[in-house]
Amino acid sequence: MERKSVNVGLMGFGTVGTGVVRIVSAHQEDLFKQTGLRIGIHKILVKNKEKKRSLTGYEQLLTTNADEIIYDPEIDIVIEVMGGVEQTKPLILAAIQQGKHVITANKDLMAVYGAEILNAAQENNCDVFYEASVAGGIPILRALVESFSSDRITKMMGIVNGTTNYILSKMSREGADYHQVLKEAQKLGYAEADPTSDVEGLDAARKMAILSTLGFRVPVNLDEVDVKGISHISREDIAYGKKLGYEIKLLGLAQRDDDEIEVSVEPTLVHKSHPLASVNGVFNAVCVHGEAVGETMFYGPGAGELPTATAVVSDLVTVVKNMKLGVNGRGMVAPYKEKKLKTDDKKFSKYFLRMVVADKRGVLAKITQLFADNHISLAQVIQQPHHGGEHAEIVLVTHKISKRDLDLALLYLRDMDVTKEIKSCFRVEEGEEK
Amino acid sequence: MERKSVNVGLMGFGTVGTGVVRIVSAHQEDLFKQTGLRIGIHKILVKNKEKKRSLTGYEQLLTTNADEIIYDPEIDIVIEVMGGVEQTKPLILAAIQQGKHVITANKDLMAVYGAEILNAAQENNCDVFYEASVAGGIPILRALVESFSSDRITKMMGIVNGTTNYILSKMSREGADYHQVLKEAQKLGYAEADPTSDVEGLDAARKMAILSTLGFRVPVNLDEVDVKGISHISREDIAYGKKLGYEIKLLGLAQRDDDEIEVSVEPTLVHKSHPLASVNGVFNAVCVHGEAVGETMFYGPGAGELPTATAVVSDLVTVVKNMKLGVNGRGMVAPYKEKKLKTDDKKFSKYFLRMVVADKRGVLAKITQLFADNHISLAQVIQQPHHGGEHAEIVLVTHKISKRDLDLALLYLRDMDVTKEIKSCFRVEEGEEK
Structure with a gap:
């Protein structure tokens, strides 16, 4: 017998959770046309059932016990929008063990345990989607x-x-x-x-x-x-x-x-x-x-109740389509490539430097010589008096250099007696030729 | 027996077609990891087999007969990058009739026959994707x-x-x-x-x-x-x-x-x-x-060999995944909503108008009165002499008005004896408050 509907267990009923419920209820017909299935919110995990909420009519669905979602065989999909890392991770993993697909907006969780969760999902043929975790409204x-x-x-x-x-x-x-x-x-x-x-x-x-x-x-x-x-x-x-x-x-x-x-x-x-x-x-x-x-x-x-909730519901549509087609667990690929991190001598960028120096003759020459000695060529230099008097401010932009050469030059710069303070040092990103 | 590979029939071997072949061959391993299938170019439809090409090694695949692709049972997917509308449409429809999935970069074709092609595809459980037809490098x-x-x-x-x-x-x-x-x-x-x-x-x-x-x-x-x-x-x-x-x-x-x-x-x-x-x-x-x-x-x-070819190959990956999962024919939804086009009284915009008028006293008053009489309020007005002397140039930006009110006002404007020429009239789009 082909299934006619899917049931969602919602964990969290704050602004994003409320947005998800609103969208699912407002777009029932469109969602049905796209997926051929009715999508229903089955239970909602909250901390406090008595709290006054902006959205009413869902009081009977509320529960304070996560197990009522994780171990409810009628629930196919868990949407996690409550946040938290260490206390949330076991709930997500347990839901995956129970064969439930997971959609989460939780960047903290996915940034730390993403690889582990994706691997668990792949082993259990479950979908895990998390579009809302990065730049909410941007797919x-x-x-x-x-x-x-x-x-x-x-x-x-x-x-x-x-x-x-x-x-x-x-x-x-x-x-x-x-x-x-x-x-x-x-x-x-x-x-x-x-x-x-x-x-x-x-x-x-x-x-x-x-x-x-x-x-x-x-x-x-x-x-x-x-x-x-x-x-x-x-x-x-x-x-x-x-x-x-x-x-x-x-x-x-x-x-x-x-x-x-x-x-x-x-x-x-x-x-x-x-x-x-x-x-x-x-x-x-x-x-x-x-x-x-x-x-x-x-x-x-990047955020906001509706943009984030929309991203969650888009993931929901994908999961429901995958369920109907019996093809869950293949969306987000668990990372499989070997990781090699660059050392600082292989990170290249232009840099902006602003520093306060003694306003003596020859200071600029000394400093530019230091850069030259450290293989750093300069694209722009501005020198001007700093708060009237004995100090001068030097601002310079380098050509592309390695982070190691930069750090070395900064070390020498700090050591020079004419240097009063290195005020700031930022990466520089040029425009595109269009 | 599960299939191990899919065969592509390529129609067109110009810059985009060449790009597709280059990407498919350069990314074989990645494509295999993503889809679990080997993707091979099986035949290539060209106008002239003898033409000198930048990409060599594919000479044996060339054919000048579209039927050799359409009716080849070993070909699963047709990629159409040769362009043309009336002569290309029957080839695409025939390929769909033969159960082949279609990827096309042909905006001329899809703009005119998109609905018909999508409907044929749905009837035959075939995928039709055409990402490359609009803004090549943008998904x-x-x-x-x-x-x-x-x-x-x-x-x-x-x-x-x-x-x-x-x-x-x-x-x-x-x-x-x-x-x-x-x-x-x-x-x-x-x-x-x-x-x-x-x-x-x-x-x-x-x-x-x-x-x-x-x-x-x-x-x-x-x-x-x-x-x-x-x-x-x-x-x-x-x-x-x-x-x-x-x-x-x-x-x-x-x-x-x-x-x-x-x-x-x-x-x-x-x-x-x-x-x-x-x-x-x-x-x-x-x-x-x-x-x-x-x-x-x-x-x-928006265009370019590689961006367009990349969009084609992305579609190819989607089709191949769908094939492996047996879920073709559900990607691009044929339009199903009833069409109601706005009449001009329901199209609203701000407008920019530039006109040359007689440089007489009271002209600006006359013109602004005309706009007021036609329910058009003005956001900005600039008047200045036009090429020294008897004429003046008036530039104005309206508030939001209907296209019908605009057209009516233009009609009256052209009729006024002080109007020498209406130089330009453009829509105006304001920035977003951010």
């Missing part, structure tokens, strides 16, 4: 898996955290100070009370771990992502960047050369002619470079 | 079908023709004249010797017919797309646009309000804060607006 994971299936991805670069992009956009537009803008963002709900995970780049790092694992088919661990946050970016950095033709963005970068990869998240000066430079506010965008296709970019809302 | 069709499956698309807007975007970008950057830039584009191979199809918007109209048919699930005919080309755009239009904060782009627009749709291709002033305004050169980009997800954009190369 980037699907694009990586399907559209680039015949290409070889060499680079993924993007703005994958809306909070920091909101802050940097506002600092750039208004010449405002970091702390002031952060406070405003917190008031508006764009930044959390404890903003550490966003502003120190950890959230973006999780997304880059997920993207690089999937795009390069290599298991990238979260602690293998080099991370720098935005909390030290000053108005002066942004102003100098603009002067030189750049916007500062918190960029995630995953790059593969030969078979070695590097993955990082750090503030980067992006040239104004690069499409990422004009991605502003809470929007996200990811550039994907394929050997054959060249440069592409995917742009959209 | 936009897949996104429409899969990622927006649970959303309701209300608007698709984009730059879907690289030639015209190259010309307009260059006119804007260099303040150059249309005819001069067109000549250069022809020399560089970005425009054809007969550029009509590109510059008059027909190529873009075909792509919009394909996009709107798929995105709205309504059979949109090519002749239902309102088309205006770029050949009448002057340096003055571009300069005025810039002054007001806009770039002129040839925009395809497909919009749905309630259940009524409008589809058009026309030069449009796009505000600089809109992401489409910074899409330059031969790049393409499509914004898709979903009720739930909000604004998204897909950006990439």
Whole structure:
């Protein structure tokens, strides 16, 4: 007897969970036309059944016991939108053991245990999809898996955290100070009370771990992502960047050369002619470079109840189609390639440096000589007085150099008696010739 | 006995066909890992077997007889990259009748006979995929079908023709004249010797017919797309646009309000804060607006041997996976919704108007009164002398008005004795608040 419907167990009934229920109920007919099956929400896991909720009519489905979902044989699919890592992972694995397909929006979980969960799913012929975990409204994971299936991805670069992009956009537009803008963002709900995970780049790092694992088919661990946050970016950095033709963005970068990869998240000066430079506010965008296709970019809302819920429901449609066709467990490929991480002498980039030095004759010559001695040639140099008097400020942009040469030069620079302070050092990403 | 390999019949061995063969041969191992099947090129349909080709080693596969592909029981999949409409359609339909899956890059064919071909494919449980037909390097069709499956698309807007975007970008950057830039584009191979199809918007109209048919699930005919080309755009239009904060782009627009749709291709002033305004050169980009997800954009190369060939091979991978799973014929949904086209009183936009009028006292008052009488309120007005003397130039931008009110006002305007010439009239697209 062919099945007529599928039952979903929803774990979590916050904003995203509510959005999922809303979409599934509003689009019943369209979903039926696409899949030939009725999709019903069967149970909903919550912490507190008595809590007042914006969406009513689902009170009988609520449960506080995860086992009622995991071990309910009538439930085919688990949608996990409650968050959490260590306490959530065993629930997901147990559901997979029970043959349930899983859709999750949980980047924290997938960044850390993605490979393990994908492997468990493959062993049990279960689907695990997690489009909503990266750049909520942008179908980037699907694009990586399907559209680039015949290409070889060499680079993924993007703005994958809306909070920091909101802050940097506002600092750039208004010449405002970091702390002031952060406070405003917190008031508006764009930044959390404890903003550490966003502003120190950890959230973006999780997304880059997920993207690089999937795009390069290599298991990238979260602690293998080099991370720098935005909390030290000053108005002066942004102003100098603009002067030189750049916007500062918190960029995630995953790059593969030969078979070695590097993955990082750090503030980067992006040239104004690069499409990422004009991605502003809470929007996200990811550039994907394929050997054959060249440069592409995917742009959209990075978060929000409905965009994230839409991504979840798109995954749901894929799982339901796969169920009807009996082909689950083959969507997201568990990483199978050997991982080789680049050493610093193989990571190349242009860099922007800003430093305060003693305003003596010959200082600039000394410093440029130091760079020359360290195989670093310079593309641009600006020198000007610093707060009237004995100090001068030097801003320079290098040509492409290795990270090792940069770090070595920084070491020598700090040691020079004329150096007062190295204010900032950022990667530089040039625009594309179009 | 499970099958170990699939055989492809390639129709056409030009640049795209050559690219397909190159990718399939270079990525054999990756393709095998993804699909579990060996993919082989079995036969190649060409016009002239003796022609010298850049890719050698495939001479024994060449045939000049399409039947040798269509009726070869060993061939599972036909890839059509030879172009042509009326002579190609029966070949595609015959291949489908023979149970072969079809991948095509042929926008001319799919824009005119897409619904018929999709229906034939559904009846025969065959896949028909045509990602390469729209914005070659951008996986936009897949996104429409899969990622927006649970959303309701209300608007698709984009730059879907690289030639015209190259010309307009260059006119804007260099303040150059249309005819001069067109000549250069022809020399560089970005425009054809007969550029009509590109510059008059027909190529873009075909792509919009394909996009709107798929995105709205309504059979949109090519002749239902309102088309205006770029050949009448002057340096003055571009300069005025810039002054007001806009770039002129040839925009395809497909919009749905309630259940009524409008589809058009026309030069449009796009505000600089809109992401489409910074899409330059031969790049393409499509914004898709979903009720739930909000604004998204897909950006990439619109054409080129490798991007187009990559899109073809991505489709090939999907077909091969579907074959292995026995689930062909359910990918691209034949349009099933009833079509209701908007009448002009339901098409709303802001408009830019530039006209030359007699330089007499009270002319501006007369003209603005005419607009007021026709329910048109104005957002911006510029008046200045025109070539020193008796004439004045008036440039104005309206608030949102219906196309019917616009056309009526233009009719009255042309009738006024003070009107010398209406130089240009373009749609205006504002930026997004971000």
